[in-house]
Amino acid sequence: MSTPPAEIEPTEGSEQALSDAELKTAAPEVLANTLGEYLEAWWRRIKGGESGALPVLIGLIAIGAFFTIENGEFLSDGNLVALFIEASIYIVIGAAETFILLLSEIDLSLGYGVGVGGFIIAELIAPPVNFPWWLGIIGGVVAMGLFGLLQGMLITQLGLPSFIVTLGGQLGLLGIMLELAIVDPTAVGGVIDVNSGPINDLTGKSMSPGLGWIAMIVCVAIFAAVSLGRNRSRRSRGLHTTPQGVTVLTIAAVAIAGVVLMYICNGDRSHLGVIEGMPWVIPFVLIIILAYSWLLSHTRTGRYIYAVGNNPEAARRAGINVKWIVTFGFIISSATAALAGLIYISQLGSVSTDIDGGTLVMYAVASAVVGGTALFGGRGRMVNALLGGFVISVVYNGLAIMGVSPAVEDMATAVVLLAAVSLDAIVRRRAIVR
Amino acid sequence: MSTTESTNGALLSLRGITKRFGPVQALSDVTFDIPAGQVTALIGDNGAGKSSLIKTIAGLWQPDGGEMLWEGKPIRNSGPRETEEMGIKTIYQDLALCDNLDIVQNMFLGHEKLRHRQLDEDTMEVRARQTLKDLSVTTVRSIRQPVASLSGGQRQSVAVAKALINDAKLVIMDEPTAALGVAQTRMVLDVIKTLSGRGVAVLVISHNLNDIFEVADRIAVLYLGHLAVSGPATDFNRQNAVEYMTTGNATASAGAA
Numbered sequence: 001m002s003t004p005p006a007e008i009e010p011t012e013g014s015e016q017a018l019s020d021a022e023l024k025t026a027a028p029e030v031l032a033n034t035l036g037e038y039l040e041a042w043w044r045r046i047k048g049g050e051s052g053a054l055p056v057l058i059g060l061i062a063i064g065a066f067f068t069i070e071n072g073e074f075l076s077d078g079n080l081v082a083l084f085i086e087a088s089i090y091i092v093i094g095a096a097e098t099f100i101l102l103l104s105e106i107d108l109s110l111g112y113g114v115g116v117g118g119f120i121i122a123e124l125i126a127p128p129v130n131f132p133w134w135l136g137i138i139g140g141v142v143a144m145g146l147f148g149l150l151q152g153m154l155i156t157q158l159g160l161p162s163f164i165v166t167l168g169g170q171l172g173l174l175g176i177m178l179e180l181a182i183v184d185p186t187a188v189g190g191v192i193d194v195n196s197g198p199i200n201d202l203t204g205k206s207m208s209p210g211l212g213w214i215a216m217i218v219c220v221a222i223f224a225a226v227s228l229g230r231n232r233s234r235r236s237r238g239l240h241t242t243p244q245g246v247t248v249l250t251i252a253a254v255a256i257a258g259v260v261l262m263y264i265c266n267g268d269r270s271h272l273g274v275i276e277g278m279p280w281v282i283p284f285v286l287i288i289i290l291a292y293s294w295l296l297s298h299t300r301t302g303r304y305i306y307a308v309g310n311n312p313e314a315a316r317r318a319g320i321n322v323k324w325i326v327t328f329g330f331i332i333s334s335a336t337a338a339l340a341g342l343i344y345i346s347q348l349g350s351v352s353t354d355i356d357g358g359t360l361v362m363y364a365v366a367s368a369v370v371g372g373t374a375l376f377g378g379r380g381r382m383v384n385a386l387l388g389g390f391v392i393s394v395v396y397n398g399l400a401i402m403g404v405s406p407a408v409e410d411m412a413t414a415v416v417l418l419a420a421v422s423l424d425a426i427v428r429r430r431a432i433v434r
Numbered sequence: 435m436s437t438t439e440s441t442n443g444a445l446l447s448l449r450g451i452t453k454r455f456g457p458v459q460a461l462s463d464v465t466f467d468i469p470a471g472q473v474t475a476l477i478g479d480n481g482a483g484k485s486s487l488i489k490t491i492a493g494l495w496q497p498d499g500g501e502m503l504w505e506g507k508p509i510r511n512s513g514p515r516e517t518e519e520m521g522i523k524t525i526y527q528d529l530a531l532c533d534n535l536d537i538v539q540n541m542f543l544g545h546e547k548l549r550h551r552q553l554d555e556d557t558m559e560v561r562a563r564q565t566l567k568d569l570s571v572t573t574v575r576s577i578r579q580p581v582a583s584l585s586g587g588q589r590q591s592v593a594v595a596k597a598l599i600n601d602a603k604l605v606i607m608d609e610p611t612a613a614l615g616v617a618q619t620r621m622v623l624d625v626i627k628t629l630s631g632r633g634v635a636v637l638v639i640s641h642n643l644n645d646i647f648e649v650a651d652r653i654a655v656l657y658l659g660h661l662a663v664s665g666p667a668t669d670f671n672r673q674n675a676v677e678y679m680t681t682g683n684a685t686a687s688a689g690a691a
Contacts, residue, residue, distance in 0.1 A: 030536070030578045239559050240578045298552045307532045307543055314530035318544030319515065378534040 035245025055423065056371060056387050060394060067398030074401050078269035081279065083397045085203050088285045089114070089343050091389030093360060094367025095292055096336035098385050099329045101368050102296075104309045104377025105162035107330065109151065109169030110337045110364045111357030116173045117144045117338025118351040119180045122192040125199070133196040140338040147173070148334025152327030162330075174357060181353045190353035194345045202284060202346040206277030209266040215283070216258040224251045281343055285386075288339065293382040305329060310378030359410075362417065363392050370420040391416070445470040445635045446491070446522070446604055450500035453486055459659050460486040463500065466654045466664040468604060473626060473636045475646045475667070478656035479679050484639050487656065488606050491637075492524040493517030521603030527612065529593045533582035537574065538562040540581050541596045565599045566591075570628050573621070587618030591625045604635040611645050623649050643672055657682035 032038035067074040093110050100107040117140045123129060124136035131139065147169070154165045181190040194200060207215065227247050234241045265278040296302035304325045307315040316322050345351045365375075371388030373380025395416055399409045444467035453461040461483045468474045478484050489495045491502070493514040502509045504520055512520070531540050538555070541562045547554040562577055571591045574584065581589060590610055597605045610626070611619040626649050630636045640646055646653065647667065654664035655678040662682045674684040 030576050234556065237556060237560065239556055240576060300546050300548070300553065303535075303539065303543075303546060303553065306534055310532045310534040311530070313528070314532050315543070317530045319518075320544050378532070 030240070032243055032246075035243050035249075038243050038246050056391060060387075060391055063391070063394055063398065067394070067401060070398075071401050074398055076269070077264050077267035078275075079397065079401065080264045081269055083393050084265075085279055085281055085347060086397060087390045087393035088203075088281045089340050089347070089360075089389075090363045090367045090392045091285050091386050092288060092340040092343060093337060093364035094371065094385030094389045095289060095382055096333040096340070097361075097364040098368045098373050098380055098382060099292075099305065099333045099336075100162070101365075101373050101375060102305050102309045102377060102380055103326055103329045105155070105326065105329065106166065106365070107151075107162065107169075107333050108166040108361050109147075109173055110333060111359065111361030112170050112173035112177060112355075113144055113147070113334050113337030113357075114341045114344055114360055115177045115351070115353075115355040115357050116147075116180070117141070117341030118345040118355070119177055119192065119341075120144070121199070121338070121342055122194050122345050122351045123180065123184055123186075125194070125196050126186055126192055128186075133198045136196070137199075137338075137342055140341060141335045144338035144341075145331050145335035148331040149327065151334070152330035155330065156323035156326050170357065170361070177355075178353055191350050192352075193350045194348075199342065199346050200349060201280060203279055203281045203343065204346070204349075206265070206275070206279045207283075209262075209277050212262050212266060212278040216262050220251070220255045220258050223254055227251060281346070284343075288336070289382050289386050296382060301325065301328060306378055362413075363389075366413070366417040366420065367392055370416065375421060388420075443467070443469055444503070445505060447503040447506075448487075448491075448500070449503065451487070451490060451497045451502065452499035453483075453490055453495060454498050461490065461497070462660045464656070464659075464661045465500075466661060468635050468637055469652070470603065470635045471630055471633045472651040473630045473638060473649045474652045474654060475650035476637055476639045476654050476656065477641070477643075477646060477675065477679060478662075481658075482656040482679070483659040484656055485608075486659075488524060488608060488637070488639060491517075491606060492522065518600075521601055522606065523597035523600065523602040523604070524606040524608070525590075525593045525597060525610065526608050529589055531581045531589060531593060531596075534580055536580050537566075537577040537584075537592050537595075540592060541565070541599050543596070545600055561599060562595070565595045568628070568632065569595055569598065569625050571595065571621075571625060585618055586614045587621035590614070590618075590622045594625050594629060598629065598632075598634065602634055604637065605629060606637045606639075608639050609641065610638060611640065611642055619645065643675055646675075647672070655679055 028038050028041035032041050064074070073079055093114060096110055096113075097107060120143050121136045121140035124131040124139045125133050151162075151165050151169050154160050155162045178190075181187045181192075184192065186192060206212075227250070231241050231244065231247055261282070262278065265282070266276050268274050268276050296305065304315060304320045305328075307318070307320060308322050308325045312322050315325075341351075344355070367385050367388035368380065369375055369388065370391050371380075371384030371386065373384045373388075392413070395413055396409060399412055404412075446468040448467070449465055451461055451464040452459075464483075464487060466474075476484055476487065486495070490497050493512050493516060496511060504522075509517075509520075532543065535543065538559050542558045547557045547561075549557070559577065566572075566574070566577065569591065571588070574588055581592060584592065594605065594607075607626070610622050614622060623645060626636055626638065630651070638646070638649065647670075650667045652665065653667050653670050653675070655662040655675065657678065660682075662678045663684070677684040
């Protein structure tokens, strides 16, 4: 009775029509063997309501066009570079929140984490401590990491909901920030000036145009070599590969983005004298996103974050230390908030207790979710935060250029956030109905 | 996987297994053998103790009496982790798959291969593909599909492949065909047969007698916590199987002891 059936060759990539379930859940490069099939699968997914980054890109273009019509200044090199710098904070806190959303948790403390992280860095490098700038940054990141550890322990060891723990954490951090400002004699009226060359230069200084071009070309070349090389080695071993045409198109898109970025940054954006080149904060943010993407896609910890976010019980039974993975998420998100704090103090040249952590944490969630990371765990990538943070800053910057009141700015941002969350919920409902 | 057998031929021998919850006797004196390379079906009415027995075998519960011999050697106080490491893999009805991960990622979850401290996707994909081929699972379009896009039968097959790739010697399956249609059931039964054909012991719990008679080499019937009968599947027919399940005895015995 136990005679095995005759061996049949697996019919992977068979001609049988794509099922709805496959179209809704599988990325087109998984289903396709050629560029043509890729485009077909991609198009059918869009028709089926699973459009990935496309609505965000279309939305971005539409919003950008609207602001350009309202005020031509929007597309000027000077404004776009200011927009990139503004976006960098949203992108970094969006990346921090992405870890947490992937785990199907929420971190509401990140906004004031930016403030406290910024305060700690500023106080460590200012008198009377006078640490070197790099030690100050490490101090801020480690301190916030410990705060994340505390939150993570409360959530995993006591089984408390992250919503409540981090809501408390938000208030606690606000208190810590005020206290730091009170006990520090150099904080005048709750403001500490930041006078450190390298930290001010992060957003204040730029690469020379020549260095920017060289760096961009080298990065694109490395990216192209790595993706083509990996494709070739995988194809030679008979493994699943993205269609070559898709890889080439991706490389072309990255190259075009790089050229456009360089072109914008290297234009003279000063009305008096010459200001040109890519601000250092842009490569800084790109490196953070790249490092976190690598962590998520190439390490066990990253893989387990996705597993825990989708099915903690399955993860536990697979021998994964679920509590540690969740705690790790809270540690890295809080530590990342300190990096956003670094950008914040660099941009302002000071740090004050006026920082609005409540709004910042909304931007963190919005950046992640607008970019396409699911609110309910297990779905999303770091690139989503890059895209989402950019959208948020475009909305804010454009509204500011139009000269609307802060009240309208807030309402408009709320609408963008709600629209993004609704989209996520609709996609999720479709997935469940299946 | 291994076809190692103890002297009496059984991979796992249950000897007088007893499990009590306060006054409730969940299992009393259950004795039967699970041989390698065969499909053993565990059947019984609701509340007969099937779930209690598999939880005990899986190491979730410790028996109150009796002993279990694994490859001839007694198992002592072994938790779920140790039991898994010995090669006993239990596939519960929820399958414990992560919908957002692809087939390869699910099969290696918790046991990822590393190279230079990074995930070694190439090696994992090669091994995953080979394992699916070994199981004659041929209907998936791409092993890089997320599990969410698979049919019920395919998901069950991935769960079996996951057990096999992690060196299963005994695979326990809880109602593997309960929620499946005809074609899907066919697929899962084929996978079960292929699995046992490769020398792996399979213990299947099912209510569906059609499926049982199709795949089982041996049948054990539980009735109110004790073993009503066990023996080769050829000793059973539909009528006496139902009688054993509902009364613990068979009047029209087809030769079962």
